[in-house]
Amino acid sequence: MTAPQANKPKTNEPKTNEPMQNEPKTNEPITTEVCVVGGGPGGRALALALTRLGRRVVLLEQRAGGARAFRGESLSPDGVRLLAGLGVLERVREHAHEVHRLEIADGGARVLDVRFDAFPYAYRRPVELAQPVLLAALAEAADEHGGCTVLEPASAVGLLADGPMIRGVRAKTPGGIVEIRAQATVGADGRYSSVRRLSGLERGARRTPLERDVVWMKLPFPAAWDRRAYRVRISSGRHGLFLPSTDGTVRVGLNIPKGSLRELRSAGLNALHDRLVELAPELAQEAAEGVTSWSDTTLLDIFTTDVRRWSAPGVVLIGDAAHTLSPILGQGVNHALADAAALAPLLAGALATPRGGRPAALAEAVHAFQREREAAVRRSRGLQLRQERMFTLASPPAAALRRTVYRALNASPALQRKVLAPAYFPGQVPAPAAAPARTEQRT
Numbered sequence: 524m525t526a527p528q529a530n531k532p533k534t535n536e537p538k539t540n541e542p543m544q545n546e547p548k549t550n551e552p553i554t555t556e557v558c559v560v561g562g563g564p565g566g567r568a569l570a571l572a573l574t575r576l577g578r579r580v581v582l583l584e585q586r587a588g589g590a591r592a593f594r595g596e597s598l599s600p601d602g603v604r605l606l607a608g609l610g611v612l613e614r615v616r617e618h619a620h621e622v623h624r625l626e627i628a629d630g631g632a633r634v635l636d637v638r639f640d641a642f643p644y645a646y647r648r649p650v651e652l653a654q655p656v657l658l659a660a661l662a663e664a665a666d667e668h669g670g671c672t673v674l675e676p677a678s679a680v681g682l683l684a685d686g687p688m689i690r691g692v693r694a695k696t697p698g699g700i701v702e703i704r705a706q707a708t709v710g711a712d713g714r715y716s717s718v719r720r721l722s723g724l725e726r727g728a729r730r731t732p733l734e735r736d737v738v739w740m741k742l743p744f745p746a747a748w749d750r751r752a753y754r755v756r757i758s759s760g761r762h763g764l765f766l767p768s769t770d771g772t773v774r775v776g777l778n779i780p781k782g783s784l785r786e787l788r789s790a791g792l793n794a795l796h797d798r799l800v801e802l803a804p805e806l807a808q809e810a811a812e813g814v815t816s817w818s819d820t821t822l823l824d825i826f827t828t829d830v831r832r833w834s835a836p837g838v839v840l841i842g843d844a845a846h847t848l849s850p851i852l853g854q855g856v857n858h859a860l861a862d863a864a865a866l867a868p869l870l871a872g873a874l875a876t877p878r879g880g881r882p883a884a885l886a887e888a889v890h891a892f893q894r895e896r897e898a899a900v901r902r903s904r905g906l907q908l909r910q911e912r913m914f915t916l917a918s919p920p921a922a923a924l925r926r927t928v929y930r931a932l933n934a935s936p937a938l939q940r941k942v943l944a945p946a947y948f949p950g951q952v953p954a955p956a957a958a959p960a961r962t963e964q965r966t
């Protein structure tokens with residue numbers, strides 16, 4: 524459905540907390556049960572899960588068409604499980620590329636080789652899945668189910684407030700301003716969340732910049748490499764991620780010191796090629812072919828955001844809006860999906876019945892949601908920060924210690940399970956030894 528076009532005088536209630544200048548025309552308000560702001564993995568998964576539970580949703584997405592480059596292609600095995608739970612795994616399976624191994628090489632030597640099939644879980648392998656494909660599958664499933672109205676492009680620019688209670692969103696669309704009145708509003712609007720800011724939840728947020736930024740780029744896939752492996756290459760305090768992409772290329776995340784892109788750019792493209800080749804000498808030709816201008820690269824400013832309270836009366840945050848993570852070990856999409864899966868039944872159960880509103884039940888539901896999810900987010904964040912520190916150890920003794928740690932991990936399947944389970948299998952219990960993996964041997 525597209526944004527309504529009808530022009531209508533502004534009504535008195537509820538009030539918006541962010542007045543606009545040069546206001547465009549105001550349309551007929553829309554009333555729904557849940558207004559989801561943001562059509563990323565978290566927002567789309569939540570909309571689908573809520574409609575499957577019989578709830579009505581209006582979803583706003585500021586960008587039309589779902590085009591997103593260099594975003595969240597790595598999905599952990601637990602994310603694959605969550606997609607199966609939402610009934611969309613079969614829709615994306617033919618576009619997903621399964622990964623069997625994680626290989627870390629440090630100082631030119633392989634120090635860790637993780638085999639995902641050795642883990643005792645039903646969903647064992649991560650997959651690479653382009654975000655537009657994932658988002659289209661979630662949107663299609665919600666559309667087929669019915670109950671979800673999508674306004675796209677539509678930007679949330681204000682919240683509707685009734686005293687302390689948020690009652691919906693004020694959105695800017697090509698057809699003018701639309702008010703979406705809802706019993707619950709969900710901020711699934713990502714790492715720079717407007718809902719977080721407008722609701723005042725930003726005040727309790729702590730943003731921690733990491734020591735590195737990441738320059739992303741795609742290169743031709745080298746013929747000699749195994750397409751089923753994630754590779755991390757470390758050299759002293761520098762590292763890069765090399766991930767097989769579904770479009771047949773290798774997605775490279777090259778770590779650079781925080782804020783040093785300008786310096787790198789002024790040194791010229793050859794300096795970037797040299798950095799890549801230092802980590803992966805066999806990629807010299809691919810680097811020269813794949814990156815011919817700076818427009819072939821994207822910078823990700825890495826920070827984590829720790830939001831103390833994920834909800835205020837009538838509004839709740841999920842995904843990156845509630846907890847921005849770093850890209851290490853591909854955790855962001857998984858947590859956004861896990862938030863949606865956890866929140867949907869709590870919210871659906873707490874929404875008003877035809878007999879009347881239940882604000883207390885809604886408040887209890889969103890608190891229960893945060894209690895259920897924040898420990899897992901904290902564990903992922905801790906693991907990412909420890910990894911980040913390990914990767915940046917630069918002095919020879921510290922780098923030697925790092926190699927020893929990885930080799931110890933390599934030698935012990937039990938230790939691998941302990942260290943990697945919070946990242947890859949947090950929602951799964953070990954399967955009986957004979958149980959087959961639920962992910963198929965396709966690649």
Ligand SMILES: Cc1cc2nc3c(=O)[nH]c(=O)nc-3n(C[C@H](O)[C@H](O)[C@H](O)COP(=O)(O)OP(=O)(O)OC[C@H]3O[C@@H](n4cnc5c(N)ncnc54)[C@H](O)[C@@H]3O)c2cc1C
Binds near residue numbers: 583586711844852
């Ligand atoms: C370069 C890069 C690489 C990454 N790689 C990985 C990876 O390999 N694996 C992984 O798991 N994670 C990765 N991430 C992180 C991952 O993309 C996020 O964690 C994940 O997308 C979070 O999902 P989300 O739905 O919470 O937010 P988002 O995906 O950010 O979606 C938010 C949506 O809200 C919309 N929006 C924002 N403001 C408004 C508004 N006011 N009104 C309406 N709509 C609005 C945005 O357009 C967007 O579509 C990467 C991130 C980046 C930037």
